Amino acid sequence: MQARSPSSAGPGRDTPGPTMADTPTMNIPTVDLLDLASGEPARLERAAAALREAFGVFGLVFVKNHGVDAPALERFYDAFSAFVARPxxxxxxxxxxxxxxxxxxxxPNTEVAVASNGQPDFKECYFAAPTPTDAQSAMEFPELYPENIWPDDAPPFFQxxxxxxxxxxxxxxxxxxRGAALALNLPEDTFTAACEKAPHVTRALQYLPLGPTQVNTGILWGEEHTDFNLLTLLPGGRFLDPAGRPAPKPDDQSGLYLRTRATPDAPNGQMVRGTAPAGCIVAQVGQQLEILTGGTFLATPHVITAPGVPGWQRQSAAHFMHVHTSQVLFPLPGFRTPEAVANYAPPVLAGTYDIKTLVDIGLAPPAALDKLGYRHYDRLNRMRATS
Known part of the structure; x- marks a missing residue:
């Protein structure tokens, strides 16, 4: 699940954009998961310091020793290509x-960013949950905890x-x-406990080719937005040339860009390329983690720009980790400054937050909001009518 909050224009827009910078010049930190697992104080502090800067300044971190198998990822993208190619x-x-x-x-043309100016994202996707469905939560929020569905004749290695x-x-x-909690001097399980049995979902995405009359007209593959979940993990994607073959990106303008925190020198933030160093994946802050930390960690605005040449596609994937639907979203006690309370009040149930956002981005119908609040006002009318 992906959320789209209002954000100023990204690359390719006619309106004034943010300061642009190349990723290497921005010194985005890399965290080694082996450091977090080491139990050694010096290595733990090194990882914690990297996370404090990465999530606090940039809203994202590069991650090494992450456990994602690169050949298996390429094999999945091949299977996804076979599925997408079907009528x-x-x-x-x-x-x-x-x-x-x-x-x-x-x-395609289903999901719309809040700040899209009416443009739907040029993509088609496939959703699945890699974690077991929580039966009680599925009774309370059936659309957020459904069982996975698969094609009867799925391409090999798709599922x-x-x-x-x-x-x-x-x-x-x-x-x-767990590392983020340590970086903030919180109990290690602060965030993992909040997301246990939550509606986590993994998404494969295929960004669709633009035609000759669409390129260089301000059309974006994905409008600038922030994810509404807790943490998003991106394993890296690939471009497909007009013949559908994996290939290096066709130009310098296409791909993932991310916006940094505003500073006096860059009040609109800086847009940096989201290309991770070789062998790394990207993890970025979602709105739920921003809320819990009172803005200490900021949700990462990001945009997916389309190439300036027609016929190219891009494949990528994302895993969205969520706060459990029964948890309350509000700054944790240590982060309830007057400014944070003003920014993130009133407290809201995470499941309610999910439903509202899915309506905002066009995945859930407006009638889904009728699920919120008391729904039995008609009962008194029925009783009165029979009295």
């Missing part, structure tokens, strides 16, 4: 609007590849969340 008529039964597209196929990738990303995310 829409074959994929349509897997497009479950009744599940708010939280499982199965999301058709296995998506779940294997999602599981590896989830395990890496748990380690990062």
């Amino acid at each position: 829409d008529a074959q994929k349509r039964p897997l497009g479950r609007a009744d599940l708010w597209y939280q499982r199965g196929w999301t058709p 296995e590849g998506l779940l294997t990738m999602g599981t590896a990303l989830h395990e890496a995310g748990l380690k990062l969340l």
Whole structure:
């Protein structure tokens, strides 16, 4: 699940944009998960310091020794290509609007960023949960905790590849969340306990080719937004040339960009490329982690720009870790400064937050808001009518 909060224009827009910078010049920290697992004070502090700077300044961190198998990821992308290439008529039964597209196929032109100016994202997706569904939560929030659905004749390694990738990303995310708690001098399980049995979901994405009349017109593959979940993990993607073959990116303008925290010198932040160093993945802060930390960690605005040449596609994946739907989203006690309380009040149930955001981005229907609040006002009318 991906959330889209209002954000100023990214690359490719006619409106004034942020300061641009190359990733290497920004010194985005890298954290080694082996340091977090070492139990050695010096290595733990090194990792904690990296997370404090990465999540506090940039909203993202590069991660090494993450456990995601690169050949298996490429094999999954090949399987995903085979699925995407199928006619829409074959994929349509897997497009479950009744599940708010939280499982199965999301058709193109479905999801819209809050700040999109009406442009839907140029992508199609596939959702699956790599963690078991919590039965009680599924009764309370059925659209957020559905069982996985799969094509009857899925391409080889499609199901296995998506779940294997999602599981590896989830395990890496748990380690990062424990490290983030240590970085803030919180009990180690502060964030992992809050997300236990939550509606975590893994998403494969195919950004679609632009035609000759669409390139260089301000159309974006994905509008600038922030994710509404706790933590997002990105294993890296690949470009496909007009013949559908994996290839280096066609130009310098296409790909993932991320916006840093505002500073006096850069009040709009700086847009940096989201390309991780070789062998690393990216982890970025979501709105739920920002809320819990009272803005100490900031959700990462990011945008996916399209190339300036027609016919190219991009494949990527993301794992979205969530706060459990029964948890309250509000700054934790140590972060309840007057400014934080003013920024993030009133407290809200995470499940309510999820539903509202899914409506905002067009995955859930507006009628989903009717699930919130008391729904039995008509009972008195029925009783009065029979008296």
